[in-house]
Amino acid sequence: MQSVSHPHSGWTWPTPRSAYIHVPFCRHRCGYCNFSVIADRDDLVQPFLTAIDRELAQLDRPRIDTLFLGGGTPTHLDAAQLEWLLQQIELRFSLTDQAERSVEANPEDIDEPKLRLLADHGINRISLGVQSFNPQKLKVLQRSHTAAQAAAAIELAAKWIGNVSIDLIFAAPQETVSDWQADLQTALDLPINHLSTYALTFEKGTAFWTAQRAGRLDGVDEATEVAMYTMTRERSSARGLRHYEISNFARAGFRCRHNLAYWQGRGWYAAGPGAARFVNGHREVNHRSTTTYLKRIERNESPVAESDAITPLQYARERAAFGIRMIDGIDIAELARETKIDLHSECGDAIEKLMSQGLLQRQGNHIRLSEQGILFADSVASELLG
Numbered sequence: 001m002q003s004v005s006h007p008h009s010g011w012t013w014p015t016p017r018s019a020y021i022h023v024p025f026c027r028h029r030c031g032y033c034n035f036s037v038i039a040d041r042d043d044l045v046q047p048f049l050t051a052i053d054r055e056l057a058q059l060d061r062p063r064i065d066t067l068f069l070g071g072g073t074p075t076h077l078d079a080a081q082l083e084w085l086l087q088q089i090e091l092r093f094s095l096t097d098q099a100e101r102s103v104e105a106n107p108e109d110i111d112e113p114k115l116r117l118l119a120d121h122g123i124n125r126i127s128l129g130v131q132s133f134n135p136q137k138l139k140v141l142q143r144s145h146t147a148a149q150a151a152a153a154i155e156l157a158a159k160w161i162g163n164v165s166i167d168l169i170f171a172a173p174q175e176t177v178s179d180w181q182a183d184l185q186t187a188l189d190l191p192i193n194h195l196s197t198y199a200l201t202f203e204k205g206t207a208f209w210t211a212q213r214a215g216r217l218d219g220v221d222e223a224t225e226v227a228m229y230t231m232t233r234e235r236s237s238a239r240g241l242r243h244y245e246i247s248n249f250a251r252a253g254f255r256c257r258h259n260l261a262y263w264q265g266r267g268w269y270a271a272g273p274g275a276a277r278f279v280n281g282h283r284e285v286n287h288r289s290t291t292t293y294l295k296r297i298e299r300n301e302s303p304v305a306e307s308d309a310i311t312p313l314q315y316a317r318e319r320a321a322f323g324i325r326m327i328d329g330i331d332i333a334e335l336a337r338e339t340k341i342d343l344h345s346e347c348g349d350a351i352e353k354l355m356s357q358g359l360l361q362r363q364g365n366h367i368r369l370s371e372q373g374i375l376f377a378d379s380v381a382s383e384l385l386g
């Protein structure tokens, strides 16, 4: 696909070099999860595989540098289904030799044959949804694996895939700072190159949200959450995993290139229920419901539920808002060269205000979050969005 100019500015949108494929199937829905997920409907896997291939067939076999199979749980598919999906993806995209190819997995779904299959199809990064190694916390989070399974899965994935990332949740109900310290320590003692950590949130529509409203469940207080986050930053960097984005830590050379493409607004293709893409200045999101997605594709209807044309100004502001979440910060002059938008004049006031509040630091054209700003990254980003 060729890059396309914006009609009023001569501005050329970046040609996407990334693709995201959403596989919505899970064993069950965890209480905190608000992703596009379908549980206990493995009868829909085959129709899904047919549908996703039809959706991908609309593309002109674009060349990509990063592929991310997420979900849901891609490894919930059995080996034959997973192999078929990987083969179709290889047919529908031209993956460069050095492409980063990630797959999300849950510890209970991977074994040696499945990992070998992934490795044989060029998967070179695995992102494991571990969330915790603490049996009580795993129970509260409604995870279906044990701590021992999680540790074994990390070791096995390191052996077969090499590059392992894990997700951990902190600030779970009743969790103490020392509970989190133990979780983090266990993670850092295992062979991981990348760590993503998220404070538990109670998203509307989830079982946790309902339980919180009914007074049956609650997270930790803010001071405890900040103590946990600060500890994560200190301990991860002491063990060689550098903090590079608000929620992400990596060894040198192992930052997630696919997520960097999102944060740097590089454009990406996407397919599957609820999948969001950014192509030629359009942000689109597919229908979230797997059954609706399947029905629409079966009827030759578009799976897209929402589509927005982005102006170059919105794009420049989004680049600043997402870019500021990177710990290294952003170069406003470089952003202006790339986007043809002068952010000094567009968000100069917001930047000044954030600096006076001590949330941003500036050195020449370079701005970054201060230590305090790192704790308020969402508010800083929304100020920059305008």
Ligand code: SF4
Binding pocket: 025, 026, 027, 028, 029, 030, 033, 034, 035, 037, 071, 072, 073, 106, 129
């Ligand atoms: S395994 Fe992951 S995607 Fe599936 S329900 Fe749980 S949190 Fe959501």
